[in-house]
Structures are given as structure tokens and as C-alpha cells.
Amino acid sequence: MHIVDGALSGEVLAIGAALAVAGVGLGLKKMDYDHLPQVGVLSAAFFVASYIHLPLGFSSVHLILNGLIGLALGWAAFPALLVALILQAVFFGFGGFLVLGVNTLNIALPAVIMFYLCRKGITSPVPRNAMIWGFIGGAGAVALTTLFVAAALALSGEAFWLAAKLTLIAHIPVMLVEGFVTGAAVLLLRKVKPEFLQLSEDWFEQTPVSDSASRSVSAPDTVSKEARHG
Template sequence: MHIVDGALSNEVVIAGGVLAVGGIALGLRKLDMEKIPVAGVLSATFFVASLISVPVPPTSVHLIMNGLAGIILGWAAFPALFVGLLLQSVFFGFGGLTVLGINTVNIALPAVVAFYLCRSGILTAAPKKAAIWGGIAGALAIALTTGVVAISLTLSGEKFYEAAKLVFLAHIPVMIIEGFVSAAAVYLIRKVKPELFDLHNTVSQGAD
């Protein structure tokens, strides 16, 4: 769900850039050098996860997993997802350069929202209930992302309004898929290595 260069007005692009810098700065403050390897490896994992595609006839959709990234990384999702988007735009030509800021906000802000809304449920409830919270986080993050994409398009020009509405509708299947995939991932992690969800605590305290 990348916006390309040239579609948005300068005001929106600049606002996106400023917000992204703020978010990244906040995220980086939660990371000390001890936590860089964890954050880097997880950021690489989310990059790899976005290469997995689910066949949805007649086409296929690739996973985004920003909800899950938010739950695990918290504010650190901002720099982690930014790095992924930067590499994608520079080496794959996906998304644009001037819109890097707004694209980061569109993906990472919903991740942070999912973190605040769903994390306690995922940490404390029984694995099955945690999975439901995970599903909510996954679906919600995509819904919010399409919402913010729609808003940034509409702010750039009324002409995009109809298109933005359709983008939202077209992404409802993606929300459902991301919801199920995130739910299953949360379930497995709760069963196998629940510390993964506690990373944020240790990250923000900066101690082992």
C-alpha cells in the first residue's frame, strides 16, 4: 500500500515527513545499543514477511503485518518499518522517495495504535484469547493504514476522494487475511516464546 511520488500535494508530503521524523526519533529513544541487534533482526523479519504473498484470485496480496510489528516493537516499529520502506523504495522501486515520510506514517502509526490498544490483551489473556486480540490488532492496523492513506490522498485533492473510498473497500479482504494471519502468529508466539511480547519492557528499560 505504497503511495507513489507525484500523487500528493507538497503540504501533505512535508507534513508526512515531519511526522515520520518525530515518530522515528521517539522510536529510536526506546532503543539503546544493546537492543539494536533484536530490533534489526525483527525489522528484517518483517521485511521478509512482506515478501510472503497470499493468493487471492485473480491476483495475490502480500502480507504487511504492521499490526504484529506494532505489538512486538511498540514505538520502535517506526524506525524498523521506515528502514524496510527505505530499502524497498531504493532497491525495489516500490513506493517513492519524496513520499517516504508519509508512507512511513501510514504504516507505522497504525502499528503504534495497535500496540496501545491490544498489547495488554495479548500479554495477559489465555493464548486463545490473546490470538483474538492479535487478530484485532492485525485487522485494525490495516484498516487504519487504508484510512490514513485515504486521508492523505483526499487532503491532496478532492479528485482522489472516490478513489480513496474504493481503496478502503478493496482492502477489506486484506484486513480479514491480516487479522487471521496475525491471530495465528500471536497464538504460536504465546505458546512457544511469550517473551517476544515482553521485549518492549526490556527495550524501554534498556536492561537485560
């Protein structure tokens, strides 16, 4: 997903950088110091995700997780992903320096879009629906990222059209895997630690349908938390 330095035209680089700066600025504004550890954790998770390889037929794909990061962070996904990309570029040589803006935009904007699109869906009282919205969040974020990468290439010159199209096709299996994994992760997170997805801790009680099985999972959690604070 990382575009390297030198492939894109100057205009695309400049526009990408300007939009990324705006996004990061907004993200920083919405993120307070108490939130920093959570954003840092997710930023590190994005980094770690790039070496979780899942087999797919004869080949393997690695996770991107920008959908999940978007669902958890909203606009703060911009600074989180920027930091991860800086570290990857500087220490591992993924991507480059001038494309940092475009790369951040390509990965973080889909995350933010999925946040607004699926936020309501993942709070659905029916676990299956929530999982489907999680799937849409994960698969959609990768799909949009691929589209943005293809668009950045295509805008840089007609010679890149073929490469752009191939990128799109090659990532369809990645979208599916990412969707399934994100769906499952959302299902777990909303039960075990709803505040991670920016849901209030008692969101389950506010919804009309509540099954006792899920309640019993969240109940010990709140008790232990009170005990710890006390």
C-alpha cells in the same frame, strides 16, 4: 500500500515527513543498542512479508505484518519500518523519496496504536482471547493504514476521493487475512518466546489461571536458555 512520489500535495508531504521524523526520533530514543538485533529482524521480516502471497479466491494478497511489528516493538516500529521502506524504495523502486515520511507514518503509526490497544489483550490467560486481540491488532493495523493512505490521498485533492474510497474497499479482504495470520502468530509467540512481545519470561506464572499444557511448552525453553548461558 506505498504511495508514489508526485501524487500527494506539498503540504501533505511536509506534515507527513514532520510527524514521521518525530515518531522515528521517539522510537530511536526508546531503543537501546542491545535491542538493535530484534528491531533489525522485524524490519527485515516486514520486507520479506511483502513477498509471502496467500491465495484468496481467484486472486492473492500479500502480507503487510505491521500489526505484528507494532505488537512486538511499540514505538521502535517507526525506525524499523523507515529502514525497510528506505531499502524498498532505493533497491526495488517501491514508493519514492519524498513520500518516505508519509509512507512511514501510514504504516508505523497504526502499528504503535495497535501496540497500546492490544498489549493487554494478548497477555490474556485464555488463549482464545489472546488470539482475538491478535486478530484485532493485525486487522486493525491494516485497516488504519488503509484509512491513512486514503486520508493522505483525499487531503491532496478532491479528485482523489474516488481512489481513496476504492483503496478502502479493496483492502477489506487483506485486513481479514492479516488478522487471522497475526492472531495465529501471536498465539505461537506468547507460548514459545514471550519476550518477543515484550512480555516477561514468567508472565504465565503471574496470571491466576495457568494450564499445564502451555507450561510444559515454555519450561524446556527456559532450561535450554540457562544451559546455554552456563
